[in-house]
Amino acid sequence: MAVPKILLFYAFTPLADPEAIRLWQRDLCExxxxxxxxxxxxxxxxxxxxxxxxxxxxxxxxxxxxxxFHDIDFKWSEGQASADGKHSDFPRLSVKVRDExxxxxxPGELQVDExxxxxxxxxxxxxxxxELVEAKQVTFFDxxxxxxxxxxxxxGAIVPDVDTTRDFxxxxxxxxxxxxxxxxxxxxxxxxxxxxxxxSLMVNRGFTEVYQLDGGIVKYGETYGDAGLWQGSLxxxxxxxxxxxxxxxxxVGRCTECGVPTAHVANCRDLSCRxxxxxxxxxxxxxxxxxxxx
Numbered sequence: 624m625a626v627p628k629i630l631l632f633y634a635f636t637p638l639a640d641p642e643a644i645r646l647w648q649r650d651l652c653e654x655x656x657x658x659x660x661x662x663x664x665x666x667x668x669x670x671x672x673x674x675x676x677x678x679x680x681x682x683x684x685x686x687x688x689x690x691x692f693h694d695i696d697f698k699w700s701e702g703q704a705s706a707d708g709k710h711s712d713f714p715r716l717s718v719k720v721r722d723e724x725x726x727x728x729x730p731g732e733l734q735v736d737e738x739x740x741x742x743x744x745x746x747x748x749x750x751x752x753x754e755l756v757e758a759k760q761v762t763f764f765d766x767x768x769x770x771x772x773x774x775x776x777x778x779g780a781i782v783p784d785v786d787t788t789r790d791f792x793x794x795x796x797x798x799x800x801x802x803x804x805x806x807x808x809x810x811x812x813x814x815x816x817x818x819x820x821x822x823s824l825m826v827n828r829g830f831t832e833v834y835q836l837d838g839g840i841v842k843y844g845e846t847y848g849d850a851g852l853w854q855g856s857l858x859x860x861x862x863x864x865x866x867x868x869x870x871x872x873x874x875v876g877r878c879t880e881c882g883v884p885t886a887h888v889a890n891c892r893d894l895s896c897r898x899x900x901x902x903x904x905x906x907x908x909x910x911x912x913x914x915x916x917x
Contacts, residue, residue: 627702744822744833766812775855815839
């Protein structure tokens, strides 16, 4: 049985007609049998799609034929197949136009030109990150939410008190991180897109030495696996829920029900609820917000 492939990608670039790009991307994905989520705005594209290898490769070729998307860095991972041999990582295809391709609730702050985000943090490759850590005392700043960070993070990282990316503006404006404004801060997230915006928000608020991990945790894991500064598993936004870079990945998460080490994340069993919990396999079927509230 062929293992489906998952692509994670984004590009910050001015788009004159996002709706036309939406129609093209929707038709392209449908013609190739790809499923997943793609967001477009006047500032670019953000997507994760999955399908058979030959179809995914054709998607990359056709997407790169459009000049603004020519240099997109597509990040690969293996998906999972269902019993019938179909790819099961995404239930459907969704291609939409939004004000932001990652929703920080600050579309007026973000400035984008043909080279990407204007005024963001200094981009670091995984190797450059190690060089910086060896040269300076840095603070890692997680650009994700606490559930994502609970199963994997950089050692000693600050995990902001946010539920969604829309909470970051108020979090930064709260003053609780002002002591870092003259210190080296390295932002990181799954594939790099959230840190493109987060680092620019931090620079706009007076943080003077801001870096971002280029390519995100995905690129770092491809480079160093579990032999570097990363600890644990990587939360992902599809039916896999998490991935490990090697078989040596540490279990840093703890089940909210019994406390055993785990990397498993489960949705609340109440269908009307969108909360998630870090739980072991044994307790995943019985987790609900109502039970935790009680």
